[in-house]
Amino acid sequence: MKIHVQIFCALFSLAIATKVDYSGHMVIRVVPQTEEQVKFLSALESSSSIDFWTRSVAANRFTDIHVSPESYNRVARALLEHGMNHKIHIANLGVLGKEEQQSIALRRALASNNKAIDVENYHTYEEIMAYLADLASTNPLVSTLVAGTSVEGRQIVQATISSDRSANKPIAWFDCNIHAREWITAATCVWIIDTITSGYGTDAEITALVDQYDWKFVPVANPDGYAYSWSNDRLWRKNRAINSGSACVGVDLNRNFPSGFGGEGSSNLPCSETHHGVSALSEPESQTLDALIAADRGRVKAAISMHSYSQLWLSSYSYSSALPVEYPEMV
Ligand SMILES: [Zn+2]
Incomplete structure (x- = not known):
């Protein structure tokens, strides 16, 4: 127990030294x-x-x-x-941040080793990528695809769970953590992947769902922002693109898609947290997601983008509060 505490203190002081302080x-x-x-x-x-x-x-x-x-x-x-x-x-957000670091460190110290990942804890980008790679090499249901690279060159990985890849089944598609600080969303993608892969063949409902659909996940859609939210700024939201003519970094990737680009709820100011970027799909991360959906055109029956926080279902196209013509079909 003593060792755990010491490890925790070392990690904790390192964290304080390098991070934005929200006290x-x-x-x-x-x-x-x-x-x-x-x-x-x-x-x-x-x-x-x-x-x-x-x-x-x-x-x-x-x-x-x-x-x-x-x-x-x-x-x-x-x-x-x-x-x-x-x-x-x-x-006091500073206190919450410190409590979160303590909780992560404590869970790490107590984690059992019988799984490749503790699905009830937060993990770094590298740990999540290692988990997906391990799953793809050990579980025949799972394959991974490097679908693109981020501004800083990190891989954007899509994991597919399929019981028959040649069957071209309808697809349920998820992206998580397009907003860097929304850590619970990558954790949710990981948790769903773990639940499906460990339940297939034993849980009747999960088995039926995997037999009917292919399941695709991009657990970390904004790898640079996510890494930065671990290393420097817990509340970082955007990607890490340099904005020409501004000292402010980052584009809100969720405002960088063609539908409703530049409209209500987005900003052309680089310093805004909702900065939409210079043009639709100007960012490699949003280009990657767009291309993934386009590649499966006609097969994607549900596309769900995970965000926090709120307890809301937002339908496409949620740049506007007006209901789209496809709303009844989506419901
Ligand atoms: Zn979000």
Whole structure:
């Protein structure tokens, strides 16, 4: 036990030395009551580097905003000027970050060795890639494809689970962690992959689902951002592209697709967390996902992009709050 504690302390002090410190940062919650207030919040998100954790889409729905100690008064005043009070939803992000590091280290120390990965813990990009490679080499259901490379040259890997690859079955397709800091989503992809592969042949429902569909996953759709969120900045969201003429790094890959490009809920400002990039599919990561879906055109029956946080199903095409014509078919 003592050894565990020492390892943990060493890891922890290393983490503190290299990472962005969010001590004193808060998440505040505001509930707009009018369309005008909704529009103000939406404009604030697109026109500033203020970090919105949930988008303002409709009156009476909460919006969570991450504020630094320096920006808090300014944001609170702007909200008041538009008739909105707020409450403090998370009092100190720095404390949460430290608790998360402690939890990861503790789980690592206690992890049993009977699986290639502890599917209930967070893992680095390298660990997730090693897990997929191991699975592909040991489980005949699983194959992997290096579908593309990121801005910094990391592999974007798709894992396929199929009981008969020549059958061209309909496909259920998932991408996870296109937003770097949404760690629970890569963990969710890994968890689903583990559940399906370990349940096939023993669990009747899983076996039937694998016999009917091919299952495809891109567990880390934004590898550079994900790696950076581990090494430097827990709250990094975008990819790591250099923006010409700006010191601010990164494109919001989820705003870089052709559908609704550059519209509502995205920003042309490189410093915005929702920066859409110079043009649709300007980024290698979004190009890769686009090409994967296109390659399976006609077979993809469900495509699910995992995000956190919220408890929401968003239908395509969610750049707009108007329902698409395909909505009944999607439901
Ligand atoms: Zn997201």
